[in-house]
Amino acid sequence: MSSFHHAYPYSTPLRTVEIDQVVDPSMLCPYCDEPLPCNPTSQLNDLLATAKQQSYGDPRPQNPFGLKAPLAIYISACQRHRFETHWLPEALEKGWPQSIDFKEVPKRVESMKGALEDLITDADDCSDNESSVYDDIRGPRARSIFWRELKKDIQRQGSRTTTGVKGQFSTFEKTQPGYYGELGFLIIHQTLYNLFPFSSFDTSLIAPLSPAEFVQFVLIPEVAVRLIMQDLHLDRDEAIMTLRESSQYGVSMFPDVGSGSAVFDDDGDDSNYESVADRIVMERAKARRLELEEEERIEERM
Ligand SMILES: [Zn+2]
Known part of the structure; x- marks a missing residue:
């Protein structure tokens, strides 16, 4: 093989x-x-x-x-x-999981609220964006590899165009939360949206990203890394490696059930999983509509 x-x-x-x-x-x-x-x-x-x-x-x-x-x-x-x-x-x-208790994921994400809040409000003003030995004494935002990489990308591109980051959405969206897959992406995204509605962001603190981009490119992978650390008892660096290695597996194993290509576990409570997934997808559709409306309002103001 x-x-x-x-x-x-x-x-x-x-x-x-x-x-x-x-x-x-x-x-x-x-x-x-x-x-x-x-x-x-x-x-x-x-x-x-x-x-x-x-x-x-x-x-x-x-x-x-x-x-x-x-x-x-x-x-x-x-x-x-x-x-x-x-x-x-x-x-x-x-040791990547073949089944995930997705019902527990929202609660697990909610328990990270404090740490995530720190990430949102800790504007990273340091002009040097390299990872350094001083990471430990810098703020939580500066320690986020996802934020640092993104910032570097944007700086490399010169002046940021809206298509710059958004253009990568389709691929990024699927690879972000490691083995949590597309279904994990939806659930984490929705839970984050409930915790931190876009209107609650001070956009000056997350510039040059919009709230939607900050959630998608920084908060979702940050959440996934923490979930993976808990699941597999890994340290942060190991969990980041696992996140990247297992993304493709996650897409196949836990696809977006709304897309019609659902993969369910063979060993047991499929019906349960399916109804939870159905509910999540419905709630997400509703939430997504609100998000889009809100995104539009925010963009009008920018
Ligand atoms: Zn074949």
């Missing part, structure tokens, strides 16, 4: 080495011919079964049980297959 995850689903790399070995063809993915995980989840089996109904047999030398179908038919089965062969073993090895 060396580099298969880079291969495109419909290209079939020659794998002479593996063909020489005895590979049970029933253990190969019928679409991309790569080995299936030894213990596929019921979710993967369901996806494969659904795709199979709309596929036709296409025996290939390297895979006599090969199937063919338009990409759209099998893409989610194949993505899940690759996820389970690559990301799940890595997650297991590194």
Whole structure:
């Protein structure tokens, strides 16, 4: 399972080495011919079964049980297959959770209110923005790697254009909270919004960011790092590394359930999880509408 995850689903790399070995063809993915995980989840089996109904047999030398179908038919089965062969073993090895009690997340975030308040109100006036040995005696904002990196980016770009930071939203949004994934992003975002409505920000303290950007690029990763520290008993630096390493895993494992590609746990209380997720998504939609209105008002004033 060396580099298969880079291969495109419909290209079939020659794998002479593996063909020489005895590979049970029933253990190969019928679409991309790569080995299936030894213990596929019921979710993967369901996806494969659904795709199979709309596929036709296409025996290939390297895979006599090969199937063919338009990409759209099998893409989610194949993505899940690759996820389970690559990301799940890595997650297991590194101790990243395969289930998260998302119901507890809002409470956990709320308990960070004081520390987050310090981050918001501690304007970082120091002109040197390098991480230094003096970090410990500088304020909480200056110690935030997320703030420092962002500030450096903005300074590098010269005068800040609104598209500068916003242009990166789509990718950033998905990679921010590490293994908490998109669902974690939504829940953390909503909880933060309840704690710190955009109108409550003194924009001079967070310049050049808007409240929405500050929440998204500084507070969300700060929260996620603290959650990861608690989950895995890591120190801050280790948790930041984990946050970055596990982001892609998080996106696949805990997607935005509103997007229709929900991944639920196989081991038990799915219904519970689903109803919580539903509620969260509904609440979020409502909150997001308020945010947008507020963002507009703030931008008009700026
Ligand atoms: Zn596959």
